[in-house]
Structures are given as structure tokens and as C-alpha cells.
Amino acid sequence: MHTVAVLALDGVVPFDLATPLEVFGRTRLPDGRTPYRVLVCGPDGDVGAGAFTLRAPHGLDALAEADTIIVPGLADADAPVPEAALTALRDTAARGTRIASICSGALVLARTGLLNGRRATTHWLAAATLAERHPEITVDPDVLYVDEGQLLTSAGAAAGLDLCLHLVRRDHGSAVAADAARLSVMPLEREGGQAQFIVGPLPATPRGSELEPLLRWLEEHAHRELTLDDIARRAGMSTRTLNRHFREQLGSTPLQWLLRARIRRAQHLLETTGHPVDRIAGQVGFGSPTAFRERFRRTVGTSPAAYRSAFRDHTR
Structure with a gap:
């Protein structure tokens, strides 16, 4: 202990x-x-x-x-x-x-x-x-x-x-x-002028929102190469209406929300598996490992390799 x-x-x-x-x-x-x-x-x-x-x-x-x-x-x-x-x-x-x-x-x-x-x-x-x-x-x-x-x-x-x-x-x-x-009734990420290695919870919709089923679908299919048109068709909305609903209810765009979901999934895989970074990039929906590394660093504040070194669960 x-x-x-x-x-x-x-x-x-x-x-x-x-x-x-x-x-x-x-x-x-x-x-x-x-x-x-x-x-x-x-x-x-x-x-x-x-x-x-x-x-x-x-x-x-x-x-x-x-x-x-x-x-x-x-x-x-x-x-x-x-x-x-x-x-x-x-x-x-x-x-x-x-x-x-x-x-x-x-x-x-x-x-x-x-x-x-x-x-x-x-x-x-x-x-x-x-x-x-x-x-x-x-x-x-x-x-x-x-x-x-x-x-x-x-x-x-x-x-x-x-x-x-x-x-x-x-x-x-x-x-x-x-x-x-x-x-502790605390978020894992707070504003503070620093990269804290932790991507906070995805913004939640108000209960009963028409976006709830769509967000569940996005999380389940985040590994796919989804475009804004794909997401709008799934929601049964125009891209303009979809963007408006996301901004009003989540303070984000559909693609920003999707990228955040992909990075959260990547963090989980980096912590719990030994999969190569390039493989994880594909598993979470990035067509290019380079694009994945750039997005990961921009969101988390460090590289996927450094993140894994810091937070890998060595008990597995």
C-alpha cells in the first residue's frame, strides 16, 4: 500500500x-x-x-x-x-x-x-x-x-x-x-493556463434533448470517417440546423465534439493497451497518424507516447 x-x-x-x-x-x-x-x-x-x-x-x-x-x-x-x-x-x-x-x-x-x-x-x-x-x-x-x-x-x-x-x-x-x-465533486480538467494531460468530460445535453441519441451514436461510431454531412443525415437535420443545435446546447460544433470523443478514447487505449500509437490513431478514427499526433498534442498538451509513459496502467 x-x-x-x-x-x-x-x-x-x-x-x-x-x-x-x-x-x-x-x-x-x-x-x-x-x-x-x-x-x-x-x-x-x-x-x-x-x-x-x-x-x-x-x-x-x-x-x-x-x-x-x-x-x-x-x-x-x-x-x-x-x-x-x-x-x-x-x-x-x-x-x-x-x-x-x-x-x-x-x-x-x-x-x-x-x-x-x-x-x-x-x-x-x-x-x-x-x-x-x-x-x-x-x-x-x-x-x-x-x-x-x-x-x-x-x-x-x-x-x-x-x-x-x-x-x-x-x-x-x-x-x-x-x-x-x-x-470530491470536481472536474478532472479546469481552466488554468496549462496543459493538464486530462481531457474533461464531454459536454452533456439537457435531459430529453433531441441530440442525446445522436451523441450516443457518435461515441459508438467515432472510429469511422464521419463528415458533417454524415452526422447531419443521421440526425435528420440540415448541417446548418445541426451546427446551431450543437452550439446552443453544447457550446461546440459536431466535429469538435467528435474530435474530443476520439481523443478521450485514445487516452483510454494508451493507458490500458500496448497497441502502437499508429494503430490507436486508426482505432479512434484518424486516417493519418500524423494528424492524430498533432490533434492529441493540441488537446492534451503532450505527445501520445509521453502520455502513455506517464499514465499507462502497469497493473494490467
């Missing part, structure tokens, strides 16, 4: 502390198993958390047990951080432990020196402070999170949810992450 340790330091932001507890604690595999053990670790004694205080059930020495450590933000960017906590973070990083910060937790992580020479983000209010205090870090304030492999950072508040769901997806694939997102 994968152990996630959440570091609770004095002045911890309660929302940042609770986010990984909820996401990882509620995640379930398809067979119902719990893939994560979540620990709250901190220094001895009470820890202030705004309106209340808490006592972490595990000490800093428990960080050594972790496969992943989450560093929540602190309400005061100038608050002292115990040297024992910084040393523990450095030591676990040296052993290969994955470490992620939420919000201003990047300022804590930066004090270890582990982010030097790397790209990172934090809450927009703290971005200038992080850049000024740690010029060795390339601070990007315009993204929800930054994945540097072993070290990850996220922006403020809800971006911690994006980061935790991203980690679940890295560990267990999109289906498990989608279930975790639903439990």
Missing part, C-alpha cells in the same frame, strides 16, 4: 491539510481496495491551524515511512519552520520519496533547497515572495500545478485538489482518478 504523509506544521492552513486527507483517503480501486494509507505527521505538541489546534498522531520520524509527502501551506509565509522538518524532507527526497506542496507550502519546500533549478508554482499572492527569496527557482504563477517528477507544487486552495487528483491519475490511471474526482 502507498503511504501518503501530510506534514502538519504550526500555522498550517486547514483547507490545505484536509485536501490530501479527503482525496487519498477516499480513493478506491475498481475492486474496492484502498490504495493509500494516509498519515498526518508533525512536531511534538499542539499545532495551530487557525480557528483550532490539533495534535498530529505521528511524529516527524514517520515521514521516513512515506512514499509521498504532502506539504500544506502555512498562513504566515514568515513563520519559522523547524529545522528537523526541513532535514526530514531532504532526507526522504534523497531516498526517492515523492514530495508535493499545496499553496504556500512551496515556500516551506523551497527552504530545503530541493526546488533549486526547478520550475514551481504557488498561490498567486505568494508567487512574488517565492521568486524574490529563491531566485534559483523558476516561479510560474499562471498554472494550477507543476509536475517535475519527484517534486510537485500547486497553486492555492482548490488547485491542491487538482494536484492530488493528478497524483492519483499518475498512480492508478484515469478511471480511478475520475471516481476520486466525482467524490
Whole structure:
């Protein structure tokens, strides 16, 4: 079982502390198993958390047990951080432990020196402070999170949810992450000025819409070489009327919706099969592997090969 340790330091932001507890604690595999053990670790004694205080059930020495450590933000960017906590973070990083910060937790992580020479983000209010205090870090304030492999950072508040769901997806694939997102009442993709590797759910029509049967048909036949005329004939509408209905109800065109459905199907195949990329291109309805690669990169923000490397389900 994968152990996630959440570091609770004095002045911890309660929302940042609770986010990984909820996401990882509620995640379930398809067979119902719990893939994560979540620990709250901190220094001895009470820890202030705004309106209340808490006592972490595990000490800093428990960080050594972790496969992943989450560093929540602190309400005061100038608050002292115990040297024992910084040393523990450095030591676990040296052993290969994955470490992620939420919000201003990047300022804590930066004090270890582990982010030097790397790209990172934090809450927009703290971005200038992080850049000024740690010029060795390339601070990007315009993204929800930054994945540097072993070290990850996220922006403020809800971006911690994006980061935790991203980690679940890295560990267990999109289906498990989608279930975790639903439990958090979160989309898998949010606007944030970044390519997040995740194509969100296809826009749904209002219940009872005349487009519902057509959308089901499109998903079932997305692998075919469909033209706008083909889709309009299936719907029994003119192309002009079809385009109008799609824009009014889905905010998209029929062909844009179809391309999105094809990319979602391609993501599933890349994660769950070993089929060559060129074969997947044909399976999802692209006549040209080159066109598929270009569309995939434009939609997902990375190449099919890189996506597979990041999200392939290795348990299969």
C-alpha cells in the first residue's frame, strides 16, 4: 500500500491539510481496495491551524515511512519552520520519496533547497515572495500545478485538489482518478493556463434533448470517417440546423465534439493497451497518424507516447 504523509506544521492552513486527507483517503480501486494509507505527521505538541489546534498522531520520524509527502501551506509565509522538518524532507527526497506542496507550502519546500533549478508554482499572492527569496527557482504563477517528477507544487486552495487528483491519475490511471474526482465533486480538467494531460468530460445535453441519441451514436461510431454531412443525415437535420443545435446546447460544433470523443478514447487505449500509437490513431478514427499526433498534442498538451509513459496502467 502507498503511504501518503501530510506534514502538519504550526500555522498550517486547514483547507490545505484536509485536501490530501479527503482525496487519498477516499480513493478506491475498481475492486474496492484502498490504495493509500494516509498519515498526518508533525512536531511534538499542539499545532495551530487557525480557528483550532490539533495534535498530529505521528511524529516527524514517520515521514521516513512515506512514499509521498504532502506539504500544506502555512498562513504566515514568515513563520519559522523547524529545522528537523526541513532535514526530514531532504532526507526522504534523497531516498526517492515523492514530495508535493499545496499553496504556500512551496515556500516551506523551497527552504530545503530541493526546488533549486526547478520550475514551481504557488498561490498567486505568494508567487512574488517565492521568486524574490529563491531566485534559483523558476516561479510560474499562471498554472494550477507543476509536475517535475519527484517534486510537485500547486497553486492555492482548490488547485491542491487538482494536484492530488493528478497524483492519483499518475498512480492508478484515469478511471480511478475520475471516481476520486466525482467524490470530491470536481472536474478532472479546469481552466488554468496549462496543459493538464486530462481531457474533461464531454459536454452533456439537457435531459430529453433531441441530440442525446445522436451523441450516443457518435461515441459508438467515432472510429469511422464521419463528415458533417454524415452526422447531419443521421440526425435528420440540415448541417446548418445541426451546427446551431450543437452550439446552443453544447457550446461546440459536431466535429469538435467528435474530435474530443476520439481523443478521450485514445487516452483510454494508451493507458490500458500496448497497441502502437499508429494503430490507436486508426482505432479512434484518424486516417493519418500524423494528424492524430498533432490533434492529441493540441488537446492534451503532450505527445501520445509521453502520455502513455506517464499514465499507462502497469497493473494490467
